[in-house]
Amino acid sequence: MSSTPFSIRLPNELRESLAAISRISHRSQSEIASKAIAEYVAKNEWKLKAIQEAKQEADKGVFISQEATVRWLDSWGTDDELEAPSSDIT
Numbered sequence: 001m002s003s004t005p006f007s008i009r010l011p012n013e014l015r016e017s018l019a020a021i022s023r024i025s026h027r028s029q030s031e032i033a034s035k036a037i038a039e040y041v042a043k044n045e046w047k048l049k050a051i052q053e054a055k056q057e058a059d060k061g062v063f064i065s066q067e068a069t070v071r072w073l074d075s076w077g078t079d080d081e082l083e084a085p086s087s088d089i090t
Helices: 012-025 029-059 066-075
Strands: none
Touching: 012 029
């Protein structure tokens, strides 16, 4: 995998902690920072995409009412479980 230089400013305390972890783990600060950023991106990327998709869906102006949603949820686990509700607000 190729890489590109990337420069960031860190608070002094964080930079010192990174240096300490680097010394203890015998890994470069760059490697540790790169892995931390990759984990953060993987953890948050799906959430941001889901929010963007939800906003696009909301912009269509078609919604399911709270009453229909509550009625559906209340039916879960009963003999008369309802199908998921369709949009009823435009």
